[in-house]
Amino acid sequence: MDSKRKVRTGKVVSDKMNKTVVIAVENTKRHPLYKKVIRHVKNFKAHDEKNECHMGDIVKIMETRPLSKDKRWVVSEIIRKGKYAEITPTEISEREIEVEQSDSDS
Secondary structure: OOOOOOOEEEEEEEEEOEEEEEEEEEEEEEEEOOEEEEEEEEEEEOOOOOOOOOOOOOOEEEEEOOOOOOOOOEEEEEEOOOOOOOOOOOOHHHHHHHHHHHHHHH
16 A cells, blocks of 8 residues: 555445445544534545445545546445445235234224
């Protein structure tokens, strides 16, 4: 790795685009006067060549040349896989609907 490139660690918040993921990088800083911890979140679009990243993953991104209008980062490694699973809608059969209706009538 080139030491001059910036490296950030963040959480994948969107993976809906092809070969692109949105990473939320969170920085905390203490207010100089009030001493309260302030959270600052910034979103980066990063290139994911193999579409391996999914929502909830913790990844390391590295700065690179401009790849598109908004993409200036590339995913260098996936540190930890997220806990989110892809949820698909289930089909409800007519029989289950009839059973629920008969239970409510009783």
